[in-house]
Amino acid sequence: MKILFCSAPGYGLTLPLIPLIWAARAAGHEVLLATTSEMTDAGARAGLPVCDVFPQRDVWHDLMSSIRPGAGSNDDVPEEYRLAREAGNPFGLFVVTMTEGTIKAGRAFGAELVVYTSDHAAGMLAAAALGVPALEVGNRVSWSMRDMDWREAGRNPFGEDEVSVIMREKLGIGDAKAEVVARIDPRAPSMGGMGAGEEHADERDGVPWWPMRFVPYNGGTVVPEWALHRPERPRVAVTLGTVVPAMSGVSSLRVVIEALGGMDVDVVLAAGTADLTGLGELPSNVDSVGFLPLSAFLPTCAAIVHHGGSGTTAAPLFYGIPQLVLPAFADNPMSAQRVADRGVGLTHDPATVDVATVRAMVGRLLEEEAFRTAATQVRDEMATQPSPSAVLERVVGALG
Structure with a gap:
């Protein structure tokens, strides 16, 4: 099976996904990591094939610059950046810059399954556009989308916000929804997660939540x-x-x-x-x-x-x-x-x-x-x- 893994371009947003990608490769599946900025190098150092879905700019650097204390507004930015800024959603920058490239990468790769992290709507939209099944993976140990009330802050079902809605229209995705096989919660049972054998149906859409052991990956090194x-x-x-x-x-x-x-x-x-x-x-x-x-x-x-x-x-x-x-x-x-x-x-x-x-x-x-x-x-x-x-x-x- 060809599996497209999608993540936002931050260490804490991407590295938790790496052990699952390794598991897929070890099982004989073809894998491709769709990300951008510094995570392309981080993924390659982890031994993975990586596609830079937005090579035009360093999106992570731009995000950090825009939210750093004292940072002023910069009008000399692409239309996508203004779109995310107007929506008041910092992570929306990843959606507007990375979604199109992720879809193209998945189509060229021939993806049969899309795996994306809960905080990366570009992956969810790519699965919908490609018409293939999806797996959503939580990458937080302090909270999970399972505990979040999507009715707050103008959010609608499936964790989408207005940036995602705009990108659906811009890229011709329309109302297509990915068939989500399951959502993964990596938290320990006593810290809000689930034990082995447990399963919870998501009240939003009935998709099951499954537990998964968190396996730390922080990069490789020569151990002193x-x-x-x-x-x-x-x-x-x-x-x-x-x-x-x-x-x-x-x-x-x-x-x-x-x-x-x-x-x-x-x-x-x-x-x-x-x-x-x-x-x-x-x-x-x-x-x-x-x-x-x-x-x-x-x-x-x-x-x-x-x-x-x-x-x-x-x-x-x-x-x-x-x-x-x-x-x-x-x-x-x-x-x-x-x-x-x-x-x-x-x-x-x-x-x-x-x-x-x-x-x-x-x-x-x-x-x-x-x-x-x-x-x-x-x-x-x-x-x-x-x-x-x-x-x-x-x-x-x-x-x-």
Whole structure:
């Protein structure tokens, strides 16, 4: 079977889909990832065939520039950008720029199934235009479209908004709807998801929701030798993901680094390519490793401090690592609340947190067994959920 996978061009929006694509390839299916911007390289590095569906501009960079604090309006942009801006939907930029190219890629590829993430309407529209079955995959661990009320904010059934409606008319898709085989919820059962064997019918259209185990993929790397061993004192990971540094820099790390610098711990600061000069000289127990996938060193960590990105929240859940979440924006506060409610970690407003508070909270994560116990329970729950391979096999079976 030829399967077209569709994702928006952000790390946290694309990487959760990669293990499912690998499962499809391992099962002997032909696959193609339809995305754009930096995710074309990320997909290729993951060993996948990738199609850039909007090579004209760097859409992700344009989105970050438009929503960065202090950014002004730029009238020197394509018509598609103005369309998304007028609709007041940042993600609508992906819909208006990527839908046509995704349809063309799917048609040239001969797609027989379209797999898209819940936040990427371009994939849904492509499935409708191509007239082939579809699979919708959730890529959030803090919330799911299963819990969202589509009646709010002018949304209509199938998760579409006015940008999608406009693109239907522009591209001649009309009222065609894709036959959605199922929608996938990757959350742990005790964090809102489903256990193995569970299934829920979507109240909107009767499409079933199926569970799937979240498998972390943060990129490949040559794993440093130290990451394979637990240090003599607790190792604490610190990261802001990829979006926060691009949006607001790394100033929010100052308090965290100062706090951890005064503790008897080893700190791994994974800040990617972010400029850290504003932090000054780092404490001696802080090792700045640049870009290092979380999966390379989280298994030997005792705790992690992060911003609340969905993938960054999910990875320590997979490994059973307690976490301190200082949520930035978007769905970060929702992730933080889920972490706190489940007891797998703590959270605090980064705007008011201070050195003493960070030390106290990290100290609790390291010393109070309840956090490690809860994190281990969630890890074990996730291990019982169907693997991406099992879900892919179920989809193919449902299609006959």
